[in-house]
Amino acid sequence: MLSRLIFSLLLLCCFGGFGIPVALAAPSQPALPVFLNLGELPVSSFSGQDPPRVTADAAVLMEASTGQVLFAKNAHQPRPPASTTKILTALLAIEGGRLDQVVTVSPRAAAVGESSMHLFPGQRLTLEQLLYGALLRSGNDACVAIAEHIAGSEGNFVFFMNQKARDLGARHSHFCNPHGLPAQGHLSSAYDLALLTRYALKNPTFRALVSTRYRGFLNPPWGEYHLHNTNRLLWSYQGADGVKTGTTSEAGMCLVASASREGRRLISVVLHSDDRYGDTMALLDYGFTCFKNMTVAKAGQACRRVQVTGGVVSAVPLVSDRTIAVAVPVHRPPAVEKRFNVPAGFTAPLPKALPVGSLEVWVEGEPVARARLLTGRSVERLPAYKLWWKKLCVMPQDAHAQDKRQL
Incomplete structure (x- = not known):
């Protein structure tokens, strides 16, 4: 009984603060419209x-x-x-x-x-x-x-x-x-x-x-x-x-x-x-x-990286699910802007090609096109002992920093 209790406490120490990962499955999502402008461009x-x-x-x-x-x-x-x-x-x-x-x-x-x-x-x-x-x-x-x-x-x-x-x-x-x-x-x-x-x-x-x-x-x-x-x-x-x-x-x-x-x-x-x-x-x-026409995103090409917690890598690339080309004026530099709608970070594990956000393209201040952003690779979760060791290494540094702030 005592050994089971000790083992349980060790598990809490190892996983505490990280959260037990839940397997992620690609959710069913409605198809995104490729082109957004349903009104007249000025x-x-x-x-x-x-x-x-x-x-x-x-x-x-x-x-x-x-x-x-x-x-x-x-x-x-x-x-x-x-x-x-x-x-x-x-x-x-x-x-x-x-x-x-x-x-x-x-x-x-x-x-x-x-x-x-x-x-x-x-x-x-x-x-x-x-x-x-x-x-x-x-x-x-x-x-x-x-x-x-x-x-x-x-x-x-x-x-x-x-x-x-x-x-x-x-x-x-x-x-x-x-x-x-x-x-x-x-x-x-x-x-x-x-x-x-x-x-x-x-x-x-x-x-x-x-x-x-x-x-x-x-x-x-x-x-x-x-x-x-x-x-x-x-x-x-x-x-x-x-x-x-x-x-x-x-x-x-x-x-x-x-x-x-x-x-x-x-x-x-x-x-x-x-x-x-x-x-x-x-x-x-x-x-x-x-x-x-100007190509602003290519299908499968990484266009952003987002931090990953508890993974074998610290960040995951996000790729566009389609190529986006927009019409721009030829006689002057166009005002083209990319706007990303993605979470601030993820927790491993992550499968490849998981829909996690979207990219909007604006031309001359008008929303023109949108693509879904997918994870560009899978990210495995670090083994428990490495997560535990990483946490032990980080905690003293955090405590030392807090002591310095109090001084």
Whole structure:
């Protein structure tokens, strides 16, 4: 009994003040948004140059890789989006169906008017052919056929459209149909359309569809289709690779466009424009000329060190879980700031790749991007006898220092 008591006292001496370590497991955490700015960047202070003048009532220029807004005019104003609605329709079809699936056109879909593929009730086409008809020819009938095929009914599909828009952060959008014909409450904003397009362009199938200038195919016995893209920018602007036009009397002339040069992609949105192609080219020229991308963090690269108590090493490196590149002005040194949100220290043991904090990148005083910080290595806990010895060595020094302060 006495020996057990002595052994217990020795254990208390060894571990006292250190705390018995608890095995750390990587907690389940919600995905961090890579890009933070959901509002407009102040264009005048961000660029330092006169922004382009556009005739559009609302416009946005966005850097696709960073999500940064380089130009904004009434960016969050809800407006009729016309056929730019089809961007979201195509995205849901690609994510929810297979391109080789055969779709039978219903009488309801075939009856949709305005811009159309001129489909017939009972006609059978692949989902891919309907997507080309929706995005190149801007066929409203194709959109309803797609909606009914994917969700069972147009109403169900519209529900999914609004859910997807909310999930992607399109806070000023509400859709009432899959094609964009005028309807009470069918609204979106220039920023929301850029946001949806940025997400859609990550899908290689979507990119291929919206960059196609011409598509022809036979659909016996119904005939032959020759589909020319309504986006004239694909023929006239260097690097243009999408996305969708839209025109109604209420929405005016609209265009969501993208262009890529030297590894950079820009997304432009103009709504109710007097010259949608001129406005778009002016915005894209501005973005390519006045801004460049700067890499501020690389995935897996150590960007900070934090102290570790009771470990075989005294500090652990923290690494970014992704590469962050931000858009900065080219004509002057940019004001880029890294802000770390991490604990002051850790207690060993630590596993590798444990999420322990975040890194925020600010450009010109605006929060732009964020990455999760992970432990760059595992840290084992020192053996008990070494911790005990370390504590014994430190305690006399602390007591001596305290005696000196009292003197």
